[in-house]
Structure formats: C-alpha cells, structure tokens
Amino acid sequence: MDFFLQQTINAVSLGGTYALLALGLAIIFSIMGMINFAHGELMTTTGYALMFAGLAGLPFVIAAPLAVAVAIGTAMLMERIAFRPVRKGSPATMLVTSFAVAVILQTLFQNLIATRSQPVILPDALAQSVAIGDLTIGVNQILSITITVIILVALNWFLKRTTLGIAMRAAAEDFSVARLMGVRANAVISGAFAISGALAGAAGVLWVAQRASVDPLMGFVPVLKAFIASILGGLGSLTGAVAGGFALGFIEIFLTAYLPEDWQPFKEALALGIVILLLLVRPNGLIPAFNIGREKV
Amino acid sequence: MQAPILSVEKLGVRYGAVEAVRGIDLAVGQGEIVALLGANGAGKSSTLNAIVGLAPSTGQISFEGAPISGIATEALVRKGLTLTPEGRRIFGSLTVEENLTLGGIPLGKAQEKRRENLERMFALFPILAERRGQIAGTLSGGQQQMLAIARSLMMSPRLLLLDEPSLGLAPRIVDTIFEQVAELRASGITILLVEQNVAMSLEVADRAYVMASGEIVAQGTAEELSSSHLVEQAYLGHA
Ligand SMILES: Nc1ncnc2c1ncn2[C@@H]1O[C@H](COP(=O)(O)OP(=O)(O)O)[C@@H](O)[C@H]1O
C-alpha cells in the first residue's frame, strides 16, 4: 500500500510536468494548427538560464522566476521571428519551421555553451525529503506538485475569467469569427506563445530541479513524451493535454514500479503500447478538442 | 436613398479559378434595410465577406464615406460595421455570456457601455438571459441564431451585414427572427440582409438587389420587386 502511494506521488509529480509541457503544445496547436517542435528548446533555455543564474550566485527563489521569464521572452521572440512570417503557410511549412528553430537552438547551445551536460547549482533543500508516516516525499516532488497545481488553477482562471483568455479559446475554435469580434490575431498568437513559454519554463525548472544538470538536447525527450501525451489526451484539447500528461506519467511510473526485472527493458515500448490501445478505444483522445477537424487560421 | 453608409464599386471576389463576384456596384443608405437576394452560389456570402475583409477582393468599398478596402477585419469592426456570418458560427464551446462578452471587444475600454449592451441584448432576446451560463453549442438552432445576432449587436455596429439568418430554421422561428430584424431598424441600425427567403425579406426590406452568377441582375424598391417577376427570373436564370 505504501509502495503504491509512493508510486502515485511519483506519478503525479512526473505526470504534472508532462501535463505542463503538453498544455504548452496544445495551446499553440489549438490556435495555429502547428506542433511546435521547438517547445523542448524553451525548456532547455530555461535550464541554461537557471545554470547561469546559479553561477552568478542568485538564490533559487529569484533564479527560477527569472528562468521562466527567459523562456517566455524566447517563446515570444520565436513567434515574432520564425513563425509569424509563415503563419499563412501550409501546416507542413510551419512544422518544418519549428524543426528548424529547434535545431538552430540546439546548435547554438552546443557551440556557445557546451556540448556536454553542465551542472546546475541548486539549493540543498531540494535534494532533501520529508517523511510522512512511512512515505518519503522529495522536496522537489512537493515543489513539482504544488507548482503544477498552482499553474493549472491560474491558467484555468485566465482562460475563463479574462477577456484575453476567452478570446484565445474563441480563436482556437474559429479564428475568422474571432477576428469579427475585433480579436487581434497578433495579440492572441503572441499571448499563446507567452503562455506556452511560461509552461515550458515551469516544466524546465521542475525538470532541472530533479536532475541538477542541463545539456543541449535536454528538452527533446520530455517534449516528445508531451507530444504523445497531447495526442493521448486529444490533440488541441487543453483539458485533454492535462489528462494525457497525467495518464502518461502514471503509465510510465507504474510500469517501472511493477514490471518484473526482465521486462524493464521493454518499459518504453509497453508504455507506448498502452497509449496505442487507449487511442484505439478513443481515436480522438481521452478528451477530444471541441472543433476537431475544423479549419484553422 | 439617403447618403450611403456603405458603397461598393466594381467589387470582385475570386478564389483561384472561381470568379464568385464579378464587379458589382451596390449602396446602402443610412437607416435602410437592404436585401441581397439570389440562389445558392450566386456570390452573396462572398460579397459580405469581402466587405468585412474576410475574402480577398478587388474594387472599392467605402464605409461612412471613407475607403476601407484592405483594412484588417479586426480593425474594421472597431469602425462600426460587422457581419453575422452564414451558419451562425457561434463559439460552441463557450457559454452564451462568453460569446456576448467577445462581441463587446470592439468597444474597448468602455466597460459601462459593454454592461449596458449586455443588458439590452438580454432584454431583446430573453431566452439568452435565461441561458447565459449554458454552453452555446447546446442551444437550439433558433437560439444559436439569436445569439449570433446578439453577439454582433454587442459592439453597437452602425451597419450590420446579416448572412442568411433564417437558414435551416423552423418556420415559426424564422418568423421570430424576421420580426427581430424589423425591430432592429427602430434602434437606428442599418442592415444589409442576405437571404434566400425572398417573400419575407422583401417584407422587411426597403430595397433589394438580386444576384445571379456573381452579378447583380435586378434591383429596386421592395415594392417594385415584389410586384414584378424580376426576382423569379433571376432565380431561374432568365434575367
Ligand atoms: N472559400 C472559397 N473557396 C473557393 N470557392 C468558394 C469559396 N467560397 C465560395 N466559393 C464559391 O464561390 C461561389 C459563390 O459562393 P457564395 O458567395 O458562398 O454564394 P452564396 O452565398 O450566394 O450562396 C460558389 O461557386 C462557391 O462554390
């Protein structure tokens, strides 16, 4: 039982990070119809920002928000420089552009910083854990779960209660009609990138907080997972992205925890197998997007 | 006709090889209800979409005397004209009230005015007040059409382009919608109404144009057109 609870906490913690990343992908996809493969590099950028902030002697409570701010800025610049010029282009054009941005950023990290993994200075407290009964919960897990919950609640509030948030949901559903309401395409898209940058930044901080290192390709695997999570949840659906993120976190953690030793090498394959089975049952994802198959601008 | 609030000259709309609108002229006077009639595929929606900048066009369009060709849709609506698109296109995943809130965006910072308009819409369409928290996609067709019109009216437009408001609705609901259109005139709003329901449109309209294959093939006052066979001929392709 305690082992089960322990694994549940691990799953919520990992799933929460996937959920944040998947949400960032979903917000951009719902509005632009584009999968931003450079999303992972926003995470990596956050990692390097944390590294430099640590080297400069900034305390973590300042370094972390600063790193998220760097991710937001990078996301908005990415949109302005790379994606805006191809916004009217085909989905394939946008996809290739996002690959190009990802590769350019990876190359910059490799050449301007280092090819190899770099340590990130973190407060000692993060590496500690607290015991609750027989459970041991890492401080970074508590941090991860708390931050994820706060972000999900705040984002939900933003999307439901502010005019820009409502406009973003409207634009995701029918961009032309949103423009008829005076919604400015640039404002909505820029806002969507800012939010996805913030989500990637938060995920990046949580990711690095558990590993204490950063390398040029750090963002690739988690964002690939988040992409799988967002498809599992229902591509373009925000609630779906969160559901998919947590579902994937649970699948991975519980496979690791309960698979017999000789099966462990097939863990990833089994996890994907379960995702495929779920998709066979629900082809549009766990919680499909409202406007599935609708034309995007 | 009084001084035109909208005037369109040599308007053309082309989608690749398809020439949907072929150099039409039309004008709408301040305070008028003008109907734009014609069979399916005549080019009516393309005309309205071109006026609000949602379809690529050639020719001149002016609103309240100033040229508006090439201005982005989101900027145009702030000038006081808007379109209620064909097929309603309400935001189905949003609530009724959220749909209306969006309609008020062009009013900008005028919070007081936005609240006032929301109350006015609820008075004009009481059913929407009852359902303000409901997800709009679950409304009936007639209610969705009322929401689509109310959403456009939220921005206090001086010119409303209304594309086939009766499309797909039950006859009783169609009556209600036309009554509401007629009532709007009293509020001083000018309307360019696209419809397939010729008889009812000519009842509420002051004047009408008839389109066929991207051209205007007949025009006149509602009375003239009701008492002649010009409209039927246009529909049958003899004009
Ligand atoms: N987005 C579009 N792309 C290509 N062709 C279009 C598009 N919209 C309309 N058309 C074509 O233009 C012509 C006029 O259409 P439309 O303006 O919708 O007519 P109406 O509203 O009078 O029924 C039709 O032949 C239609 O198929």
Ligand SMILES: [Mg+2]
């Ligand atoms: Mg039409």
